[in-house]
Amino acid sequence: xxxxxxxxxxxxxxxxENVAQFVAPEERKYLELLKHxxxxxxxxxxxxxxxxxxxxxSGYRVQHNDIRGPTKGGIRFHPQVDLDIVKALAAWMSxxxxxxxLPYGGAKGGIRVNPKQLSARELExxxxxxxxxxxxxxxxxxxxxxxxxxxxxxxxAWMTDTYSMLAGKTVTAAFTGKPxxxxxxxxxxxxxxxxxxLCTEYACKKLGKTLNNSTCAIQGYxxxxxxxxxxxxxxxxxxxxxxxxxxxxxxxxxxxxxAVYDHKQKSDERSVVGFSGAREITNEELVELDVDILxxxxxxxxxxxxxxxxxxAGIIPEAANGPVTPExxxxxxxxxxxxxxxxxxxxxxxxxxxxxxVQNRNGDHWSVxxxxxxxxxxxxxxxxxxxSLKEEYEVNMRSAAxxxxxxxxxxxxxxxxxxx
Numbered sequence: 001x002x003x004x005x006x007x008x009x010x011x012x013x014x015x016x017e018n019v020a021q022f023v024a025p026e027e028r029k030y031l032e033l034l035k036h037x038x039x040x041x042x043x044x045x046x047x048x049x050x051x052x053x054x055x056x057x058s059g060y061r062v063q064h065n066d067i068r069g070p071t072k073g074g075i076r077f078h079p080q081v082d083l084d085i086v087k088a089l090a091a092w093m094s095x096x097x098x099x100x101x102l103p104y105g106g107a108k109g110g111i112r113v114n115p116k117q118l119s120a121r122e123l124e125x126x127x128x129x130x131x132x133x134x135x136x137x138x139x140x141x142x143x144x145x146x147x148x149x150x151x152x153x154x155x156x157a158w159m160t161d162t163y164s165m166l167a168g169k170t171v172t173a174a175f176t177g178k179p180x181x182x183x184x185x186x187x188x189x190x191x192x193x194x195x196x197x198l199c200t201e202y203a204c205k206k207l208g209k210t211l212n213n214s215t216c217a218i219q220g221y222x223x224x225x226x227x228x229x230x231x232x233x234x235x236x237x238x239x240x241x242x243x244x245x246x247x248x249x250x251x252x253x254x255x256x257x258x259a260v261y262d263h264k265q266k267s268d269e270r271s272v273v274g275f276s277g278a279r280e281i282t283n284e285e286l287v288e289l290d291v292d293i294l295x296x297x298x299x300x301x302x303x304x305x306x307x308x309x310x311x312x313a314g315i316i317p318e319a320a321n322g323p324v325t326p327e328x329x330x331x332x333x334x335x336x337x338x339x340x341x342x343x344x345x346x347x348x349x350x351x352x353x354x355x356x357x358v359q360n361r362n363g364d365h366w367s368v369x370x371x372x373x374x375x376x377x378x379x380x381x382x383x384x385x386x387x388s389l390k391e392e393y394e395v396n397m398r399s400a401a402x403x404x405x406x407x408x409x410x411x412x413x414x415x416x417x418x419x420x
Contacts, residue, residue, distance in 0.1 A: 007084060008084055008085045008087075008088035008089075008300055008301070008322055009084050009085075009087040009088040009091065011088065011322065011325060011326055012087075012088050012091045012092060013035050014326050015095075015326070015398075015402050016031050016034050016035060016402075016406065017031075018326075018399065018402070019399060019402045019403045019406050022393065022403045022406075022407070023406060023407065023410055027410050027413075027414055030409070030410045030413040030414070031406065031410070033065070033413070034064075034065060034091065034094070034406070034409065037062050037063065037064045037065075037087055037090060037091070038063055038064065038065060038066060039062070039063040039137070040060075040061075040062050040063075040083070040087070041060065041061040041062070041133075041134065041137055042058070042059070042060055042083065043058070043059040043060070043061075043130070043133040043134075044056050044057075044058065044059075045057040045058070045059045045111065045126060045129045045130055045133060046129070047122060047125050047126050047129060048125075049122055050119050050121060050122060057111050057112060057113050057126060058081075058111065058112045059109070059110070059111045059112075059130050059133060059134075060081065060082075060083055060086040060109055060110055060111075061086075061107065061108075061109040061134045061137065061138075061143075061145075062083075062086045062087050062089075062090040062107060062108055062109070063090065063105070063106075063107045063137075063143050064087070064090035064091045064093065064094045064105065064106040064107060064108075065091075065094040065105045065106055065409065066105035066143075067105060067409060067412040067413055067416060068094075068097065068098060068102075068103060068104060068105050068408070068409060068412045069097075069102075069103040069104045069105055070104060070105065070139075070140070070141055070142050070143055070144060071090075071093075071094075071104065071105040071106055071107035071142070071143040071144070072093060072097055072102075072104040072105070072106065072107060072143070072144050072146070072350060072353065072354075073089065073090055073093040073106055073107035073108040073109065073143075073145065073146065073148075074089075074108060074109070074145065074146045074147055074148025074149075074151070074177075074349075075108075075109040075110055075111075075130070075145050075146070075147065075148055075151050075155075075159075076089075076108075076109075076110040076111075076148035076149040076150060076151060077110065077111050077113050077114075077115040077126075077149070077150040077151055077155075078110065078112070078113070078114070078149050078150055078299075079112060079113065079114045080112075080299070081110035081111060081112040081113075082112065085110075085300065086108050086109065086110050087108075088300075088321075088322060089108035089148075089321055089322075090106050090107050090108035091106060092106065092321055092322065092342065092343055093105075093106030093107060093108055093350070094106030094405075094409065095343045095401070095402065095405035095406075095409075096342070096343040096344075096346075096347050096350055096405070097350060098404070098405035098406075098408040098409050099343050099344055099347060099382050099385075099386065099401050099404055099405045099408075100347050100350065100351055100378055100382050101378075101381075101382070101408065102350065102351070102354050103354075104144075104350070104354065107143050107145070108148070109130075109134065109145055110148070111126065111130055113126065115150045116270075123155075124158055127151075127155045127158045127159055127162075128158055128159070128161075128162045130159070131158070131159035131160075131162035131163055132162055132166065135162070135163050135166050135167075138163070138174065139171075139174055140171065140173035140174055140357070140360075140361060144173070144174065144175065144176060144353070144357055145159070145174075145175050145176075146175065146176045146177040146349070146350075146353050147177040147223075149222070149299070150222075151177075152177075152223075153177055153178055153179040153184060153189070154179070156175045156176070156177045156178045156179075157178055157179055157182050159175055160172060160174055160175045160178055160182065160183070163175070172360040173357055173360035173361050176188070176353035176354075176356040176357055176360075177353060177356070178356070183356070183359075183360050184356060185352055185353075185355050185356035185359055185366065185371060186366065186367065186368035186371050187352050187355075187368050187371035187372055187375065188349075188352045188353065188356055189223065189227070190227040190230075190231075191348040191349045191351065191352035191353075191375065192223070192224045192227070192319065192346050192348050192349035193223075193224050193225075193226075193227030193228040193230070193231055193319070193348070194227065194231060194348050194372070194375060195345070195346065195347055195348020195349070195351065195375060195379050196224070196228055196295070196317050196319050196340075196345045196346055196348065197211075197228060197231040197232055197235065198348070198375075198376060198379045198380070198383075199317055199340050199344060199345050199379060199383055200232075200293060200315060200317045200340065200345075201235065202379075202380065202383045202384075202387075203315055203317075203338060203340055203383075204315070206387060207315075207338070209292075209315075210236075211232065211235040211236055211237045211293075212235065212236030212237070213236060213237075213238065214236075214237045214238070214292040214293055215237070215238050215240050215290075215291040215292045215293070216229075216232050216237045216238065216239050216240065216291055216292065216293040216294075216295065217239075217240060217241035217242075217250075217286050217287075217289045217291045217293070217294050217295070217313070218239065218241070218242050218243070218295040218297055218319075219243050219248070219283055219286050219287060219294070219295065219296050219297060219298050219302065220243065220244065220295075220296065220297035220298030220299075220319065220320060221242050221243060221244045221260070221261075221264065221272050221297075222244070222297070222298075224297045224319040224320075224346065224349075225242070225244075225295070225297040225298075225319065226257065226261050228295050228297060228319060229242065229255075229257035229260075229261075230257055230258075232293070233257050237292075237293065238254045239254060239255045239257055240252050240253075240254060240255065240289070240291060241255070241281065241286050241289055241291070242255060242257075242260055242272050243272060243281070243283050243286050243298075244264070244271050244272050244273075244298075245271075245298070246269055246271040246272075246273050247271065247272075247273040247280055247281070247282060247283065248272065248273070248280070248281045248282065248283055248285070248286045249272050249273065249275050249278035249279065249280055249281065250278060250279050250281050250285075250286070250289065251277060251278040251279065255275075255278060259275075260272050260275050263275045263276075283298070283302070284307070287302065287303060287307060287310075287311060288307065288310045288311060288312070289312070289313075290312045291312065291313050292313065292314055292315065293313060293314075293315045293316075293317070294311065294313035294315075294316045295316075295317055295319050296316065296318055296319060296320050296323035296324070297319035297320050298320050298323070299320055299323070300320065300321060300322040300323060301322065301323065301325050302320070302323045302324075303316075303323060303324045303325065303328045303332070304325045304327065304328050305325065305327035305328055305331060307328075308324075308327075308328035308331035308332050308335075309331055309335070311332065311335075311337065313337065314336075314337060314338065315337075315338050315340070316332065316337060316338070316339045316340065317339075317340040317345040318339065318340060318341055318342035318345045318346060319342075319345065319346050320342065320346070321342050321346070322342060323342070324339055329396070329398055333396045338396075338397065339396065339397060339398060340397055341397055341398040341401045341402075343401050343402075343405060344382055344383065344386055344397070344401045347379070347382065348375055348379060351374075351375055351378050351379070352371060352375060355371055355374060355375075385404055386400045386401045386404055387400070388400075389403050389404055
């Protein structure tokens with residue numbers, strides 16, 4: 001297998017191989033199953049554009065593994081979406097749901113598109129076209145999609161409506177991350193960031209540190225980045241740098257996360273760039289800023305073997321999926337950096353998605369306080385389990401999380417067997 005830093009699914013396979021020694025010899029045969037997604041769907045999605053032209057978009061849905069339950073995973077709209085990255089993201093979802101001990105497997109989907117170049121009408125048609133294409137392959141007991149990069153509650157509402165119309169009845173449990181008015185859950189929008197900041201707090205306590213007066217840089221100022229900045233600020237941390245796809249800003253005296261967010265919403269380019277009172281920097285420069293906490297909340301492979309040695313941050317909680325390559329992981333570990341892996345750090349989103357699914361299936365609706373208490377309890381339990389394995393085997397957090405996830409998946413194969 002040709003393993004390069006650019007091949008995300010190969011990176012995942014490397015993770016599996018790296019923890020094989022921690023699985024009982026007679027059960028290692030099951031690890032091979034994790035290197036092969038169970039189902040892969042590819043779609044050509046035609047859309048009549050506003051100018052009357054016909055454009056064909058490429059769509060994907062990968063259901064990686066369902067041994068622990070129905071698959072779960074988001075849908076992203078991005079020009080870099082391809083089958084390799086969707087396979088990797090689906091695989092990481094299998095690991096993530098196992099780390100949290102949710103009764104799910106992993107899946108992921110996406111469309112290769114820049115949604116910023118679409119009109120509102122074109123975006124809705126494309127969203128509904130994709131939902132209709134995957135409709136026969138998903139469902140509350142099969143595969144439950146959710147938002148991801150460049151998708152949101154409105155898009156989930158369109159997709160849920162499309163699925164429901166095809167089913168001939170309203171099926172709110174088919175998707176999560178929906179608006180509150182249409183079966184959504186309190187706390188879902190901010191859940192990824194809430195879980196990430198909780199994990200960072202737990203890590204600080206283990207290391208004898210505190211979030212109060214710590215400095216933080218966040219690469220990616222979308223949903224996860226915005227709410228991470230909010231919760232870090234509320235915990236007393238100083239946000240000194242923020243960025244998005246168009247560039248970044250830095251102010252060592254601190255940035256007001258809300259003021260930057262408001263600027264981005266009003267900006268013609270919808271970017272943090274141009275915020276008054278801050279110096280512009282690149283995304284590459286942001287990663288190398290001298291801060292206590294670095295939050296990669298953008299895309300995959302942003303910390304590589306080329307820049308890992310220049311990362312000063314002591315704690316790196318991964319808000320994005322796969323932002324640190326295996327080669328970079330090794331370098332950061334040798335340099336004493338604590339990386340809180342994506343399958344733990346950003347798992348708050350899938351935890352609250354699970355709560356939304358349970359509420360939909362039960363016809364229930366929980367308060368925001370109830371959701372937050374459940375999230376704290378689940379994140380604490382997952383963090384403690386990972387930390388315990390980290391100390392037991394003297395490995396880094398990623399390896400410990402991988403060991404925990406793989407063991408739980410292997411246990412499911414051991415007790416269920418392979419039929420026939």
